Amino acid sequence: MSSPRTPRETRSPGLEPLAVLPVFVTLQGKRAVLAGAGGGAAWKAKLLAAAGAQVDVYAPDPTEEMRAAPAEAVAGRIVLHARDWSPADLAGAALAIAAQEDEGACACFVAAARQAGAIVNAVDRPHLCDVSFGAIVNRSPLVVGISTEGAAPVFGQTVRARIEAMLPSGFKAWVAAARDWRAAVSARYHAFAERRAFWERFADRAFAEPDRAPTRADLDELTREADAGPRGGAVVLVGAGPGDAELLTLKALRALRSADVILYDDLVAPEILDYARREARTMLVGKTGHGPSCRQDDINALMVSLARSGKRVVRLKSGDPLVFGRAGEEIDACRAAGVPVSVVPGVTAAQGAAASLCLSLTHRDAARRLQYVTGHDRRGALPDDLNWAALGDSSVTTVIYMPKRTLGALLARAIAEGLRPDTPALAVFNATRPDQAVLRGSATSLAEAIAASGIAGPAIVMVGDAVGRGAEALIAEAVAGFPVGPEAGREPRSLSG
Numbered sequence: 001m002s003s004p005r006t007p008r009e010t011r012s013p014g015l016e017p018l019a020v021l022p023v024f025v026t027l028q029g030k031r032a033v034l035a036g037a038g039g040g041a042a043w044k045a046k047l048l049a050a051a052g053a054q055v056d057v058y059a060p061d062p063t064e065e066m067r068a069a070p071a072e073a074v075a076g077r078i079v080l081h082a083r084d085w086s087p088a089d090l091a092g093a094a095l096a097i098a099a100q101e102d103e104g105a106c107a108c109f110v111a112a113a114r115q116a117g118a119i120v121n122a123v124d125r126p127h128l129c130d131v132s133f134g135a136i137v138n139r140s141p142l143v144v145g146i147s148t149e150g151a152a153p154v155f156g157q158t159v160r161a162r163i164e165a166m167l168p169s170g171f172k173a174w175v176a177a178a179r180d181w182r183a184a185v186s187a188r189y190h191a192f193a194e195r196r197a198f199w200e201r202f203a204d205r206a207f208a209e210p211d212r213a214p215t216r217a218d219l220d221e222l223t224r225e226a227d228a229g230p231r232g233g234a235v236v237l238v239g240a241g242p243g244d245a246e247l248l249t250l251k252a253l254r255a256l257r258s259a260d261v262i263l264y265d266d267l268v269a270p271e272i273l274d275y276a277r278r279e280a281r282t283m284l285v286g287k288t289g290h291g292p293s294c295r296q297d298d299i300n301a302l303m304v305s306l307a308r309s310g311k312r313v314v315r316l317k318s319g320d321p322l323v324f325g326r327a328g329e330e331i332d333a334c335r336a337a338g339v340p341v342s343v344v345p346g347v348t349a350a351q352g353a354a355a356s357l358c359l360s361l362t363h364r365d366a367a368r369r370l371q372y373v374t375g376h377d378r379r380g381a382l383p384d385d386l387n388w389a390a391l392g393d394s395s396v397t398t399v400i401y402m403p404k405r406t407l408g409a410l411l412a413r414a415i416a417e418g419l420r421p422d423t424p425a426l427a428v429f430n431a432t433r434p435d436q437a438v439l440r441g442s443a444t445s446l447a448e449a450i451a452a453s454g455i456a457g458p459a460i461v462m463v464g465d466a467v468g469r470g471a472e473a474l475i476a477e478a479v480a481g482f483p484v485g486p487e488a489g490r491e492p493r494s495l496s497g
């Protein structure tokens with residue numbers, strides 16, 4: 001036996017390199033100068049005016065669109081001078097945009113603008129730019145900017161559309177209210193933690209009722225709640241799913257976003273932790289099944305003490321927390337300590353694997369029943385209290401979790417109890433992850449095939465005639481040239497055993 005582990009704090013790795021640094025420029029009441037009237041110049045003039053700048057456009061030969069721009073902006077914000085620029089025009093400019101057709105003319109303007117202390121952008125000439133414009137999602141004062149550094153503008157637009165859809169237009173009113181209330185809230189709550197508690201409640205409310213404009217009554221109510229003291233701690237058992245982060249539920253996402261501390265298992269895919277708040281503490285309380293593990297009592301005690309100190313604790317478990325996750329013990333520990341506890345379900349490994357293979361676990365002709373069993377007892381040995389009669393039934397789909405060490409013995413005994421030796425069986429390794437792999441065989445052959453394959457990672461085994469039908473479809477698909485697996489374009493290893 002390896003020695004037990006203790007829970008340990010994990011740090012997110014340092015920042016990944018950034019192609020550009022997003023910064024937000026305040027232009028209210030400042031001066032902007034735009035030279036030329038090339039493609040996109042009129043739109044940029046209007047953008048600067050919308051951001052509060054006083055915009056002077058110098059264009060000897062303005063386009064139709066540019067001529068119309070002053071009338072489309074707030075009165076007087078855009079002034080069009082139908083002549084070339086001169087160095088004196090740049091005095092006091094905070095931002096300057098070169099939009100001439102001619103490269104040399106652009107470069108000349110850029111040099112003069114820099115000399116005058118302005119930040120410079122040149123339309124469609126990244127090599128001349130200090131700053132570039134991204135795609136914008138406007139819920140002002142909430143503003144989202146998106147850049148692909150020119151690599152994929154259309155992709156950027158698609159991302160923008162997604163974010164547009166995610167941010168209700170009502171957020172505009174909520175963030176505006178936050179701006180209006182900010183001074184009063186800061187004056188009332190001197191301690192950082194109190195202010196933070198107020199604003200967290202505010203954000204929760206905005207997310208809960210995004211399309212209702214906040215009122216004075218909201219401010220009063222939020223203040224009353226915040227005055228009542230800090231929110232008590234609580235524990236949420238959250239299902240992280242089998243790996244693919246897209247399988248997280250919206251509730252899981254929200255729980256991760258509001259957690260102060262996240263206690264997670266080794267089997268939780270690292271990408272999932274990216275959804276946590278940056279300030280959240282993350283702790284690996286790993287239980288691998290094979291390597292060293294933290295003691296369940298230590299995990300329970302840690303969870304309870306963190307919650308008692310007022311923390312919102314997410315206990316993040318792979319798959320569904322209520323399937324072979326010892327959730328019962330954790331829930332009992334919370335209840336015994338008087339700590340509020342709740343559960344957010346997740347996609348269990350069997351469901352993730354079946355979906356990735358388009359495999360129906362039940363079938364009107366082949367499987368009227370579905371059973372999940374574990375291949376491990378407390379000591380890691382084959383449990384002797386499994387229902388062997390049920391495992392001997394070929395017309396059931398059986399999914400075996402933690403199958404690896406005991407599969408040979410388990411299936412041999414099931415066969416002795418009546419399972420047809422040629423009952424189809426599948427092993428799915430790393431289900432829904434990029435390295436998903438599938439091994440096909442029968443109740444007789446699969447255990448050896450797994451041992452011989454040397455494939456690493458968590459695996460489940462599925463046995464039953466319904467699995468066979470699915471496996472046939474799998475082969476047919478592969479033969480037809482379709483990629484098989486969780487993502488198109490990627491073929492999992494599919495070996496016969």
Ligand code: SAH
Nearest residue numbers: 242319320323348349401402430431459460
């Ligand atoms: N609560 C989890 C199960 C935890 S027990 C769930 O609902 O999925 C751990 C076992 O789950 C592993 O030994 C393995 O059998 C299975 N498992 C977890 N993630 C898996 C994955 N991505 N692919 C295959 N099996 C997985």
